[in-house]
Amino acid sequence: EVQLVQSGAEVKKPGESLKISCKGSGYSFTSYWIGWVRQMPGKGLEWMGIIYPGDSDTRYSPSFQGQVTISADKSISTAYLQWSSLKASDTAMYYCARHPRVGAMLDYWGQGTLVTVSS
Amino acid sequence: SYVLTQPPSVSVAPGQTARITCGGNNIGSKSVHWYQQKPGQAPVLVVYDDSDRPSGIPERFSGSNSGNTATLTISRVEAGDEADYYCQVWDSSNVVFGGGTKLTVL
Numbered sequence: 001e002v003q004l005v006q007s008g009a010e011v012k013k014p015g016e017s018l019k020i021s022c023k024g025s026g027y028s029f030t031s032y033w034i035g036w037v038r039q040m041p042g043k044g045l046e047w048m049g050i051i052y053p054g055d056s057d058t059r060y061s062p063s064f065q066g067q068v069t070i071s072a073d074k075s076i077s078t079a080y081l082q083w084s085s086l087k088a089s090d091t092a093m094y095y096c097a098r099h100p101r102v103g104a105m106l107d108y109w110g111q112g113t114l115v116t117v118s119s
Numbered sequence: 120s121y122v123l124t125q126p127p128s129v130s131v132a133p134g135q136t137a138r139i140t141c142g143g144n145n146i147g148s149k150s151v152h153w154y155q156q157k158p159g160q161a162p163v164l165v166v167y168d169d170s171d172r173p174s175g176i177p178e179r180f181s182g183s184n185s186g187n188t189a190t191l192t193i194s195r196v197e198a199g200d201e202a203d204y205y206c207q208v209w210d211s212s213n214v215v216f217g218g219g220t221k222l223t224v225l
Contacts, residue, residue: 035214044203044205044217044219045154045205045216045219061214062120062213095161097162104150105150105164106162106164106214109161109163110161
């Protein structure tokens with residue numbers, strides 16, 4: 001069974017750094033892309049970027065380029081999304097999801113990680 | 120950048136057919152995917168590549184895509200279908216989501 005399990009909810013202050021994770025199981029982690037999707041409170045889905053864990057090829061949405069860093073550790077089948085300096089506007093639910101290939105759908109999703117940034 | 124336009128809301132009575140549209144410039148030339156998101160849950164893929172269904176998705180869910188409009192059709196709507204629905208395509212190496220449609224079952 002394909003599963004993507006994300007790390008737990010986080011409460012941070014503005015200016016703090018954060019790294020959240022997404023662990024894949026039940027499939028060959030290095031053969032599928034992992035994407036990250038943001039959903040702000042009461043809003044729609046926004047694609048942030050993707051990574052291919054097999055070779056760490058990473059691509060960012062223009063809206064998120066320079067704002068976050070996507071990485072992966074294939075030895076532990078885990079992808080990451082990180083911020084160096086959080087803002088209140090980063091408060092959102094963040095989902096990881098699997099892409100079979102670039103150009104394809106997001107076929108399996110993680111349960112989401114809620115990030116709250118507040119002073 | 121490429122824009123996908125969905126109606127904010129669609130309402131339908133149980134047992135009837137719901138049609139949710141997704142408009143985009145020449146969207147018929149792209150592969151369209153649809154996701155269902157119930158409150159407090161992660162999105163779930165319900166239709167991919169315009170009209171294919173993942174395993175476990177009822178046959179009541181179907182899709183079509185032509186010209187400037189893609190459509191998700193839900194036949195014999197049930198109360199449990201009440202959710203937000205999002206369309207998605209790739210454009211210029213980026214994923215684009217529609218704004219979402221809230222399906223209300225009357």
